[in-house]
Amino acid sequence: MTFQTEPSHKHGTVSRSAIVLVNLGTPDAPTRSAVRRYLKQFLSDPRVVEIPKAIWWFILNLIILPFRSGQSAKKYASIWTEEGSPLRTYTAGQARQLHAALAARGHKDLTVAMAMRYGSPSLPEVLAKLKTDGCERILLLPAYPQYSGTTTGSIYDAVFQHYGSVRNIPELRFVRNYHDHEGYIRALRQSVLNHWEQHGRPDKLVMSFHGVPKRTLMLGDPYHCECLKTARLLAAALKLKPEQYVVSFQSRFGKAEWLQPYTAPTVIQLARDGVKRIDVICPGFISDCLETLEEISMEVRHDFISNGGQDFHYIPCLNAAPAWIGALAEIAEQHIIGWPTQLAPSEREQRKKDAETGRTAALQLGAAD
Ligand SMILES: C=CC1=C(C)c2cc3[nH]c(cc4nc(cc5[nH]c(cc1n2)c(C)c5CCC(=O)O)C(CCC(=O)O)=C4C)c(C)c3C=C
Ligand SMILES: [Fe+2]
């Protein structure tokens, strides 16, 4: 094992603190080849698919990738915008707004970047850039309110792997979850109430979370439990009676049993039972993406209406909602306690000189400071 040679230390260099908002990732384009590249990296992660490596290699390369890449590319094409993938656009916006919100709270010299676990900008490239910019304290903030080994755990893996060859490792902190954070629940409540103020109330609110294999729950993954707690807290904040809402799990992949009840059959049953209007919210996603804009707002909407439902409303993710950006800032602030986030005037002067002489490049990734 060899460890990288560090750049020579410059006395008087100002050390910085940084936050990295990390989301799942998304293809670079809605094309078969870009989707294939993305799916290959994503689905080769042993945290995501827990099947013995050799067996999975054959299934993935000979069955899944050849068939799914084209199908998924069509779905991505249906939600793609001029700026690109909604997931990446919303995550970049959140990083910029988080930076501004923290600056307004007095953390004027904090770097905020975004990174993707799969695809770009990749975690290793973002972490390497932060080193170049003199960041000696880094908070990793996953875009997942509920912890799962398949998502949050995998971000931890990628971070540990990156620093496995680094000699001078920065101070690292991780946000593990915020499924029951007051600010997150408050932002969800606000988003639902705003929708209801404009469009009236539904007969039933469906809270749909991304699923995981049921086996992971049996093996001790806390994700299911954290989803149910989020749902319970949101229902309480909205003063909903048990018969006014239902919790379900979407995006099942493969033949194995996943967390139940599944969203599509639940919605179909509601329509067949005579429920006229449902509103669907996806509290586990903080930004709209393929799973919400296509699977819920197109496919599940079609399932409900074609089975006798009359009115289907999709309540968008928190995205750039001011209450959510405020909550994100609160969550971040609670984890950077004790870190210097505001430079002394002399240090700021030094940094300005460094930038002028090109010694430290301005951060280009996701959000600049
Ligand atoms: C194969 C197993 C999968 C597990 C386990 C899984 C867990 C999981 N995923 C998210 C969040 C997102 N997933 C997204 C897309 C997506 N997910 C899977 C598979 C698993 N996810 C696939 C194959 C895909 C790609 C699309 C497709 O081909 O169907 C996305 C959207 C990405 C985007 O580009 O918009 C998100 C977000 C969570 C939170 C989670 C476990 C808790
Ligand atoms: Fe997924």
Ligand SMILES: [Fe+2]
């Ligand atoms: Fe899906």
